[in-house]
Amino acid sequence: MAQTAVVERTPRTESVVSPAATISGGSRITFDNVSVAYGALTVLESLNLTVNPGEIVALIGPSGSGKTTALRAVAGFVRPSAGRILIGDRDVTYLAPYDRQIGMVVQNYALFPHMRVEENVAFGLRAHGAGEEVIRNRVPECLAIVGMSAYAKRYPRELSGGQQQRVAIARALAPKPQVLLLDEPLSALDAQIRRSMLDELAKLHRDLPNLTVLYVTHDQSEALTLANHIGIMRDGRLKAFGESQSLFRHPPNRFAAEFLGRANLLPVTDLRPDGGQMARVRFGQAMLSARNHHGIPADKECLLCIRPHDFRFSRAAEEPNSISGTVLSVQWQGDVQNITLNIGGEEARMTSAPMANPPRIGETIAVHFNPAEVTLVPEDAGRG
Amino acid sequence: MLVWSKPWRLAAWALTVPLFLVVYGLPVGVIVLAGFSGQWNDILPSNMTLVHYSRAFHTDSYDALKASLLTGVLASAAALLCGTWAALALRGMRGPSKRVLDLLFFIPSAVPSVSVGLALLVAFSKPPFLLNGTTWIVLIAHFILISAFTYGNVTAGLARIPADCEQVAESLGARPFYRLRRVTLPLLLPYLVGAFSLSFALSMGELGATVMVYPPGWVTLPVKIFALSDRGAIFDAATLATILGVATMVVLLGLSRLSTKAMVR
Ligand SMILES: Nc1ncnc2c1ncn2[C@@H]1O[C@H](COP(=O)(O)OP(=O)(O)OP(=O)(O)O)[C@@H](O)[C@H]1O
Ligand SMILES: [Mg+2]
Numbered sequence: 222m223a224q225t226a227v228v229e230r231t232p233r234t235e236s237v238v239s240p241a242a243t244i245s246g247g248s249r250i251t252f253d254n255v256s257v258a259y260g261a262l263t264v265l266e267s268l269n270l271t272v273n274p275g276e277i278v279a280l281i282g283p284s285g286s287g288k289t290t291a292l293r294a295v296a297g298f299v300r301p302s303a304g305r306i307l308i309g310d311r312d313v314t315y316l317a318p319y320d321r322q323i324g325m326v327v328q329n330y331a332l333f334p335h336m337r338v339e340e341n342v343a344f345g346l347r348a349h350g351a352g353e354e355v356i357r358n359r360v361p362e363c364l365a366i367v368g369m370s371a372y373a374k375r376y377p378r379e380l381s382g383g384q385q386q387r388v389a390i391a392r393a394l395a396p397k398p399q400v401l402l403l404d405e406p407l408s409a410l411d412a413q414i415r416r417s418m419l420d421e422l423a424k425l426h427r428d429l430p431n432l433t434v435l436y437v438t439h440d441q442s443e444a445l446t447l448a449n450h451i452g453i454m455r456d457g458r459l460k461a462f463g464e465s466q467s468l469f470r471h472p473p474n475r476f477a478a479e480f481l482g483r484a485n486l487l488p489v490t491d492l493r494p495d496g497g498q499m500a501r502v503r504f505g506q507a508m509l510s511a512r513n514h515h516g517i518p519a520d521k522e523c524l525l526c527i528r529p530h531d532f533r534f535s536r537a538a539e540e541p542n543s544i545s546g547t548v549l550s551v552q553w554q555g556d557v558q559n560i561t562l563n564i565g566g567e568e569a570r571m572t573s574a575p576m577a578n579p580p581r582i583g584e585t586i587a588v589h590f591n592p593a594e595v596t597l598v599p600e601d602a603g604r605g
Numbered sequence: 606m607l608v609w610s611k612p613w614r615l616a617a618w619a620l621t622v623p624l625f626l627v628v629y630g631l632p633v634g635v636i637v638l639a640g641f642s643g644q645w646n647d648i649l650p651s652n653m654t655l656v657h658y659s660r661a662f663h664t665d666s667y668d669a670l671k672a673s674l675l676t677g678v679l680a681s682a683a684a685l686l687c688g689t690w691a692a693l694a695l696r697g698m699r700g701p702s703k704r705v706l707d708l709l710f711f712i713p714s715a716v717p718s719v720s721v722g723l724a725l726l727v728a729f730s731k732p733p734f735l736l737n738g739t740t741w742i743v744l745i746a747h748f749i750l751i752s753a754f755t756y757g758n759v760t761a762g763l764a765r766i767p768a769d770c771e772q773v774a775e776s777l778g779a780r781p782f783y784r785l786r787r788v789t790l791p792l793l794l795p796y797l798v799g800a801f802s803l804s805f806a807l808s809m810g811e812l813g814a815t816v817m818v819y820p821p822g823w824v825t826l827p828v829k830i831f832a833l834s835d836r837g838a839i840f841d842a843a844t845l846a847t848i849l850g851v852a853t854m855v856v857l858l859g860l861s862r863l864s865t866k867a868m869v870r
Binding site for chain 2: 296297298317318319320321322323324325327329331332333334335344345347348349392393396402
């Protein structure tokens, strides 16, 4: 499948500067058992991950989990202590960064302060020895892609953070790399600009559908918005990897469920298959239905993963899949309302539309959920 | 601003300005004035004259000025080149070897200049290293004394340039030399100018080592001033000291303008 993609793609992504160097096997990024260690400290452990051509893969995870390290290993700034890194079919593990044909955008943009915007964008072309004519055409083209044509003559210090970010992206795109590495590109921007830049990044990828993107962030909403696949890292290991929606809906372990979307996890017992992918489980006195997406065997202890927005208020306590809880707190947040419940000794979060008469603290209420929307998660896998 | 209220601020100024004038202004003023005086028996000099200046520019004093400027520029340029090279080469180094080399580079600035002069004299007065009596030995002495400062300045500068810029340049396809030329050195420019200025100022004022090694044909201004004042020609010495100060200042001001420009860009 990747092979056909390559054939379609070749004319578009052919490098303006050195067509001879066009990579065979497309722009797939492959981590093959990659480990990275700083002295005795292993910060990346046997990472196996593939980013298919034209895909956006987001790496998320808490601070210090090794996301940047993984990205810098692709760029060539950290050398793996074991394993291989491939771009297309080419083993780049021991290739110098300047031979990798990668575009990179870092958190603080790192524009060259002594060059005007247009010279910043032209840098990669000049470094590759492109002629003046190519530069004259390509630089305005790239500035137009990011909507910065009017700022060509400015110096970086005369730009706002968001504008600098656009220039950094234009600069990375100018030599037509097949792979773009983004390390928390939006984290230095304020929330509003971040949202609009996120839209623009999505649009950019629609316009350049063959660009393979590895996107590192600690913000799950960025990952969910942009990425086809998401990898969740912790302590130098990839704890979960999957297609964004299915990873969100059916997290494979406790950590993935908690990190991506802050799911509620209720410990349940007595798992019984209930036809198809469905199963019945016991939570305290209640028998509940849920999806057993991961095929957890009967009687195995597991967790019921319910997203805060999956809870609904029950009119009557007899409604199927109903559980009752005591209200611990109610918090109004404009367009949503957050309620914390004590359900059988577990603290659970619920979000709903704001109500004129929200439940009172200490009140016992019944909530239910649609069994097709909640998943059982194996208990042990996320530990350790 | 540490002092906020207006009366206190005035008081602070009232204290500082006279102190400043006495500590800095008085010696400089006396030197400048002495350069114009024919006689100085009272509080103020009498018989104001330009004869010392005329002598300064028409005798071997003028050669001394030229020698000083040339020595300063050449030694500083060489020190800048070597110091920058060393700083770049040792940049990525860590651990004990780095510390040993740092110490080695630091030694010349810690050893008294007279000792450096003496050491050079002893080391270079026999073949095959016979430099005694040549201009070279003065240049080498100055180079040794100032290169430590250049290395220190450039190393400090390297630590301060934005780290990611160079890596981004590399990922954009810049090979090491291209990156050095287009990114590292331009970012380093203010620090290079600063290092050169400091070296130049040090070299212009250097006496201790120079007086040990200078050959008859290469007398620097400080040596000349020392010799004149030793002979009792105080007013001529004061004239040369003023010229030395002004010449150094002019060069430093020029360089600082250059560095401001580089900073602003
Ligand atoms: N140069 C280095 N020397 C030693 N340890 C390092 C170095 N760089 C990173 N580390 C360590 O490697 C681990 C992973 O770092 P990394 O920068 O990849 O984390 P991250 O997931 O990007 O975190 P963040 O979200 O905070 O950026 C951390 O524990 C960090 O302390
Ligand atoms: Mg990071």
